[in-house]
Amino acid sequence: MRDALALLGLPLVAVLALPAAFAGGGTRRWFGGRAESRRAAAQAAKDAAAAAFYELDTAQRDLRISIETIGAVDDSPAARRAVADFEALGGRIDEASRAYIDAVDAHDLDRDDLEAAAAARARDRLTAATDGLVRVKRDLDRFAEGLGPLLGKAETQLARLAPAVERARQSLLAASEALDAVRGSGLRADDLAARLAALAPELTKLNQGAGQHGVPRTLERADRVAREAQAVRAEAERLPERAAEIDRRLVSLRTRVEALTTRTGQVEPVLSELRRRFALACWQDLQHVPEQAAETVRQAELKLREARTARDEQRWPDATALLSTVRALLDATDEAVSAAGDRLRRLNAVQKDPRQEIDRTRFTIRDAQRLAMAGRTTPDPRHARPLDDAVARLDRAVTTLEDRHPDYWHFLAETEAVRQAVARVVARIREERGAGR
Structure with a gap:
């Protein structure tokens, strides 16, 4: 056996280990x-x-x-x-x-x-x-x-982003189309074109996206572009109507200027009659009306020509402003010219029958006195005193009519002042009774 093992060339220790190795064991x-x-x-x-x-x-x-x-x-x-x-x-x-x-x-x-x-x-x-x-x-x-609230807010803004940018683009497109339509009708609309062109850089930034400019600024920019583009579109769509309205106002104001020129020429005869029939105090404040009215009409004619030029050059804001100036000038002149005729009419009426003015004022006072006494046995001194003063003031005004050359205009001013004073007393009484005092 030993010789056979020696023929295999294996050391003895290794041979002793072989049975265990063949059995699948070892250290593990x-x-x-x-x-x-x-x-x-x-x-x-x-x-x-x-x-x-x-x-x-x-x-x-x-x-x-x-x-x-x-x-x-x-x-x-x-x-x-x-x-x-x-x-x-x-x-x-x-x-x-x-x-x-x-x-x-x-x-x-x-x-x-x-x-x-x-x-x-x-x-x-x-x-x-x-x-x-x-x-x-x-x-x-x-x-x-x-993070819930912050994330919800952020997601809401992100959800708004794409629609807002698209709305801005569509608004710009609609404004451009409206402007083209206006130009096609012969209106230049240069100011609107300039406003629309100023939005082009903003559109470029919108196209660059929120990644470059941030979501909040992009949302704000999109909303602003949409708002301004919609304003341009609305003004462009109204421009033909605005031009027609300016044309109508030019014609209407031209007619008013011509009519007022004629009426201004009629002021001097009215003043002549006032000077001839009434005291100096009745017309002194009106003596410069003809010259002032003529000058105002001249200024109105000048502004009207400037407005026509602005309209022909399609400077719509300038034309509108100038027409407003013309209207204001004509209104002031019309009031001054009418004042002379109205003064003569009122003075004629009071000269012919001052009793009507006196009775009107006395009725106002008596009506206030009845109100002051309603539910009382004696009037409140706060109300009675000014009403007594009104009676005395009216009596003094009536006395002035006995002068050789009565100042009818002063008389009319006094009766009007008396009625206003009485009206203030009436308002005070009603206010106090409404408050339960």
Whole structure:
């Protein structure tokens, strides 16, 4: 037997080991039970750590999208604080991830000669790494829950972004088409064209997108462009009607100028009659009306010619402003010219029958006195005194009519002043009674 083994060329020690080797044992056969159990526990800890790492990584990537959305849309202190807090959480996530990777790299659980003690150390380290990953994931989840309001606001703005930009583009297109239609009718609309051209750089920025200019500024720009373009479109669509209205006003004001020129020429005869029949005080304030009216009419004619020129040159704002000036001039002149005729009419009436003016004023006073006494046995001095003063003032005015050359205009002014004073007393009585005093 020994000789046969010697023929195989094998040492004796090796030969002694052959039965065990052929039986599939070796070192792991003798010590494998304990080591394999700990290897399995370590592998389970590794799998758990891998799952925790994957969940944390997925949650972080998902939340990063939300944070980037908030950061792009919202520049409020709360949003900036959320971004900073997320960055701080990112540092903790990096630390937990590094601890997990180091634990995995430190132990090769597939080694055939892995000792039980090494497997136990691997399990403990991987379990600690898992705990760290889970803690950070829990904090990340709580942080994500608190982002709800900020994220909702940001998503709302993002949802507005595309429609707002499209609305601005469509508004610009509609304004351009309206302007082309106006020009096709022979109206230049240069001011509207300039306003529309000024929006071209804004459209360029809108086309560059929110990524370059930010969501809030892009939304604000889109709304402003749409609003200004819609205003240009509306004015362009109204321009033919505006031109027609200016033409009508030119004709109407020209007619008024001609009529007022004729009426101005009639003021001097009225003044002559006033001078001849009434005292100086009755007409002195009117003696410059003819000259002033003629000058005002001359200014109105000049402004009217300027308005015609502005309309022919299609300077619509200038034409409108000039026509308003013409109207104001004519209104003032018409009032002054009418004052002379009205003065003569009123003076004729009071000269012929002053009793009508006197009776009218006395009736006003008596009506107020009845109101002051309503529900009372004696009048309130606060009301009686001014009413007595009104009676005395009227009597004094009536006395002036006995002069050789009565100042009828002063008489009319006094009776009017008396009626106004009485009206104030009546208003005070009604106010006090309405308040329960």
